[in-house]
Amino acid sequence: MNGAVHGARRLRAASAGNGVLGVLIVLLIGLTLGMGQLEPLFRALFPDLGNPLYARDSFLNLMLAHIGLVLMSSLISVTIGVAAGLFVTRPVGREFEPMVSSLAAIGQTFPPAAVLAIAVPLAGFGFAPTIIALSLYGLLPVIQNTIAGLGTVPQTTLEAARGNGMNRWQILRRVELPLAMPVIIAGIRISVIVNIGTATIGSTVGAKSLGTPLIAGLVGNNLAYVIQGALLVGLLAIVTDLLFERLERRYSFGS
Amino acid sequence: MIELQGLTKSYAGTNVVDDVSLTLETGEFGVLIGPSGCGKSTTLKMINRLVPLSGGRIILNGDDVTDLPAEQLRRRIGYAIQSTGLFPHWSVAQNIATVPQLLKWPKSRIDDRVDELMAMFHLDPVEFRHKYPHQLSGGQAQRVGVARALAADPEVLLMDEPFGAVDPLTREVLQAELKRVHQQTGKTIVFVTHDMDEALQLATRIALLNGGRLVQYDRPIEMMVKPADDFVREFIGQADLGLKLLSRRWVHQYQRAPSLEHHATLPGLDHCWQLDDAGRPVALEGARLDDDHGVTPVKAEWIAKPEMSMKEALSRMVWYRVMVLPVVDDAGKLIGEIGMQGVMGIQAEAEGRVS
Numbered sequence: 092m093n094g095a096v097h098g099a100r101r102l103r104a105a106s107a108g109n110g111v112l113g114v115l116i117v118l119l120i121g122l123t124l125g126m127g128q129l130e131p132l133f134r135a136l137f138p139d140l141g142n143p144l145y146a147r148d149s150f151l152n153l154m155l156a157h158i159g160l161v162l163m164s165s166l167i168s169v170t171i172g173v174a175a176g177l178f179v180t181r182p183v184g185r186e187f188e189p190m191v192s193s194l195a196a197i198g199q200t201f202p203p204a205a206v207l208a209i210a211v212p213l214a215g216f217g218f219a220p221t222i223i224a225l226s227l228y229g230l231l232p233v234i235q236n237t238i239a240g241l242g243t244v245p246q247t248t249l250e251a252a253r254g255n256g257m258n259r260w261q262i263l264r265r266v267e268l269p270l271a272m273p274v275i276i277a278g279i280r281i282s283v284i285v286n287i288g289t290a291t292i293g294s295t296v297g298a299k300s301l302g303t304p305l306i307a308g309l310v311g312n313n314l315a316y317v318i319q320g321a322l323l324v325g326l327l328a329i330v331t332d333l334l335f336e337r338l339e340r341r342y343s344f345g346s
Numbered sequence: 347m348i349e350l351q352g353l354t355k356s357y358a359g360t361n362v363v364d365d366v367s368l369t370l371e372t373g374e375f376g377v378l379i380g381p382s383g384c385g386k387s388t389t390l391k392m393i394n395r396l397v398p399l400s401g402g403r404i405i406l407n408g409d410d411v412t413d414l415p416a417e418q419l420r421r422r423i424g425y426a427i428q429s430t431g432l433f434p435h436w437s438v439a440q441n442i443a444t445v446p447q448l449l450k451w452p453k454s455r456i457d458d459r460v461d462e463l464m465a466m467f468h469l470d471p472v473e474f475r476h477k478y479p480h481q482l483s484g485g486q487a488q489r490v491g492v493a494r495a496l497a498a499d500p501e502v503l504l505m506d507e508p509f510g511a512v513d514p515l516t517r518e519v520l521q522a523e524l525k526r527v528h529q530q531t532g533k534t535i536v537f538v539t540h541d542m543d544e545a546l547q548l549a550t551r552i553a554l555l556n557g558g559r560l561v562q563y564d565r566p567i568e569m570m571v572k573p574a575d576d577f578v579r580e581f582i583g584q585a586d587l588g589l590k591l592l593s594r595r596w597v598h599q600y601q602r603a604p605s606l607e608h609h610a611t612l613p614g615l616d617h618c619w620q621l622d623d624a625g626r627p628v629a630l631e632g633a634r635l636d637d638d639h640g641v642t643p644v645k646a647e648w649i650a651k652p653e654m655s656m657k658e659a660l661s662r663m664v665w666y667r668v669m670v671l672p673v674v675d676d677a678g679k680l681i682g683e684i685g686m687q688g689v690m691g692i693q694a695e696a697e698g699r700v701s
Contacts, residue, residue, distance in 0.1 A: 245429075245431075247429045248433060250396065250427060251425070251430075251432070251433070254394060254396055254420060254427070254431070254504075255445050255494070255495075256419075256420035256421035256448055257417065257444075258417045266433060269435050270434065270435055
């Protein structure tokens with residue numbers, strides 16, 4: 092009875108969440124494709140500006156480039172981060188745990204702009220240095236949460252897994268990873284959200300992204316450009332965050 | 347059959363298990379018992395090699411356990427632990443199917459086996475199959491844990507204080523169930539506990555360890571009446587030794603033919619049962635503590651069954667203030683009676699064994 096009420100409440104909350112997510116996704120797509128329709132609005136808001144709508148590139152192109160940057164860098168962060176987290180929680184890699192944790196923490200303390208500045212002489216302008224900076228910057232939450240997530244698996248559960256005849260690989264794949272998954276996904280979520288915001292500064296070294304109108308607006312003192320870029324980046328971050336929230340929920344069980 | 351030969355485990359130069367040798371025959375229920383830190387759990391975990399051996403050998407049905415790959419060995423040995431160790435992200439059915447799945451049984455065979463085990467532990471498959479461990483009570487979770495350990499029909503079942511974390515009432519029920527399952531399956535069981543009553547209730551063999559050494563390995567009754575030394579005597583506890591002894595005695599061993607008419611020749615014991623048409627006891631004439639000639643209606647709670655322990659029978663006599671209990675079969679028919687003299691007779695016999 093109680094459980095049914097609880098379940099119904101959760102279902103209602105979930106469907107409310109669905110609604111919000113749906114509206115935001117429609118808004119995101121609408122603005123990306125139809126920012127031009129808002130030109131009269133921007134003209135009214137910024138009558139002093141001769142050119143209140145960013146038009147050097149389509150917002151769709153910028154959005155896709157931005158998503159591409161984030162996807163690529165997050166893929167690298169997640170691959171390296173999860174692998175490193177797994178390595179230092181295995182018997183062979185345990186002694187590297189403090190080192191890996193502090194390396195990742197140091198990576199996090201560098202401002203991404205500084206990493207960009209270092210990466211440019213090494214990798215040239217454009218896409219590559221941005222990817223390097225974003226990947227490094229997104230590494231820490233993934234590593235930390237992978238280690239933390241694997242640490243939450245109870246000792247008795249591991250003992251039972253061993254006692255029932257699972258080998259190391261089976262224990263990892265069937266027990267440790269599924270149980271650690273919610274925490275690992277939470278780490279990826281932080282990493283991706285941070286990267287969505289940080290990817291904008293890639294434009295300073297010539298990587299096309301939603302930061303391009305932002306930077307152009309800042310340089311050219313055009314607040315309308317800044318708003319257009321920021322609006323889309325913000326929406327993209329919120330939608331992604333909500334999507335991750337549901338992913339996390341799918342992997343958690345109980346309570 | 348499990349043979350431990352000179353089994354030793356040392357950590358940093360200290361032997362936590364020290365030259366333990368014993369043989370447990372197939373179908374026996376062996377209990378490893380002793381105070382905290384006596385090495386009982388370590389001994390158990392060396393059998394499935396969760397703890398590597400420092401010295402000695404373990405022979406499982408003719409195979410030296412160190413000759414087999416550890417995972418293969420463990421799939422031949424059921425393993426149940428105190429906090430159940432159920433996989434929290436798997437349903438009851440998936441948990442029970444753990445080892446069969448590792449052994450790659452076909453799905454239909456796994457499903458049948460899961461249903462069979464759930465029935466054995468009185469868990470309704472329809473209700474429990476898809477539940478998750480956090481939705482179970484402590485007793486239910488522990489049943490699932492034991493069912494999982496039994497799933498692939500292992501040669502041996504290892505249990506590490508499996509009932510240590512459940513409430514006393516549930517523990518008693520689980521103990522009775524385990525005993526029944528042991529009798530049904532004839533499995534060889536090695537069971538670790540620190541609770542002597544639990545050991546006496548379940549074991550066919552008790553190994554008492556202290557400081558890593560095997561102090562005594564015996565049948566429960568022998569251990570009680572012929573303790574090897576003062577440590578054993580103390581560990582068993584002297585205060586209620588008589589009652590402990592009775593807990594290993596069964597009504598069917600001491601029941602006698604029911605008295606269906608009065609015997610004036612037995613002063614104080616003169617009583618007789620009134621039966622109904624179906625042969626079920628209805629009332630007891632006489633043999634009450636406070637009233638020699640009163641007629642007492644038979645109460646359901648003070649009827650004895652042949653498989654009941656004498657301790658329980660005595661308890662019922664004391665509580666209901668009667669000198670005899672009716673012994674009935676499954677249909678409720680009177681097949682015998684058990685009297686206060688029977689209780690005393692056991693005591694005399696046990697003392698006779700010592701001399």
